[in-house]
Amino acid sequence: MIDKRLLELGIELPEAAAPAANYVPWVITGNLVFVSGQITFWNGELKYLGKVGADLSVEDGQAAARICALNIIAQVKSACGGDLDKVVHCVKLGAFVNATPDFTDMPKVANGASDVLVEVFGDKGKHARFAVAAPSLPLGVGVEVDAVFEIA
Amino acid sequence: MASTTHPRLETLGIVLPDPMPPAANYVPWTIAGSLLHVAGQGPVENGAIKCTGRVGAEVSVKTAIAAARLTGLNLLSQVMDALDGDLDRVARVVKLGGFVQCGPDFTDHPKVINGASDLMVEVFGEVGRHARFAAGAPALPFATSVEIDGIFEIY
Numbered sequence: 001m002i003d004k005r006l007l008e009l010g011i012e013l014p015e016a017a018a019p020a021a022n023y024v025p026w027v028i029t030g031n032l033v034f035v036s037g038q039i040t041f042w043n044g045e046l047k048y049l050g051k052v053g054a055d056l057s058v059e060d061g062q063a064a065a066r067i068c069a070l071n072i073i074a075q076v077k078s079a080c081g082g083d084l085d086k087v088v089h090c091v092k093l094g095a096f097v098n099a100t101p102d103f104t105d106m107p108k109v110a111n112g113a114s115d116v117l118v119e120v121f122g123d124k125g126k127h128a129r130f131a132v133a134a135p136s137l138p139l140g141v142g143v144e145v146d147a148v149f150e151i152a
Numbered sequence: 153m154a155s156t157t158h159p160r161l162e163t164l165g166i167v168l169p170d171p172m173p174p175a176a177n178y179v180p181w182t183i184a185g186s187l188l189h190v191a192g193q194g195p196v197e198n199g200a201i202k203c204t205g206r207v208g209a210e211v212s213v214k215t216a217i218a219a220a221r222l223t224g225l226n227l228l229s230q231v232m233d234a235l236d237g238d239l240d241r242v243a244r245v246v247k248l249g250g251f252v253q254c255g256p257d258f259t260d261h262p263k264v265i266n267g268a269s270d271l272m273v274e275v276f277g278e279v280g281r282h283a284r285f286a287a288g289a290p291a292l293p294f295a296t297s298v299e300i301d302g303i304f305e306i307y
Binding site for chain 2: 021025138
């Protein structure tokens with residue numbers, strides 16, 4: 001069902017990237033999947049490097065957040081053995097925006113991630129979240145987002 | 153106070169600091185079902201803060217990795233306190249949330265937080281491999297260079 005919706009929406013998922021250290025992209029505990037912070041990788045290529053409010057516009061930031069969320073969905077798919085219909089609910093997103101000190105539109109940027117989750121999962125995609133600024137982020141990316149999902 | 157030693161730690165020659173009391177109206181850990189949530193810890197050794205300042209400026213990445221490891225030891229100290237000294241009740245390290253105090257040009261946050269991630273795998277093996285985030289912060293409580301919180305699945 002969700003795969004069909006992705007197709008209808010014309011949304012392509014990136015490859016689920018593996019981290020290069022002593023942590024893993026996701027952990028399942030009980031009925032919860034904890035997804036590691038995802039950045040703006042698109043099939044091995046880094047997109048949207050820089051700071052929102054300086055190098056990146058709010059729209060760029062939203063596009064970056066959307067890529068982070070698509071990486072999250074790719075990781076959840078991998079955690080569910082390829083079956084996104086197992087998703088019961090997106091519980092929580094944590095969004096970090098690489099921003100200039102005077103930037104205040106973090107929620108608007110994080111909406112790029114929130115919106116795609118609702119596009120894909122409907123009401124099941126509506127989640128709790130935080131959206132904060134960071135002075136810098138890993139590899140200089142514009143946005144990083146982590147997540148918790150409930151699965152069947 | 154719960155024991156701060158365990159055969160697994162003794163084998164590795166790891167000595168845990170005493171668990172720090174929280175600084176305000178919150179608690180160092182809570183248990184909800186099978187999940188143990190540990191409040192954000194810092195690089196503190198028996199009451200003394202060991203690493204302050206911005207990584208990449210006043211603090212080198214190497215020093216910050218050591219601070220992240222010490223922060224990880226403080227997480228384990230709280231886990232020991234929560235589990236009455238029985239680290240074998242840890243079923244899985246689920247998640248670490250790593251904050252690195254740094255300036256606008258810093259990009260090595262993952263390398264810094266590896267100090268804590270590596271410790272978890274050293275102590276728990278495969279079940280020590282966790283989900284995590286690593287992000288920058290312009291300032292952290294008491295000016296520590298690193299702050300990490302954790303979620304553990306317990307028996």
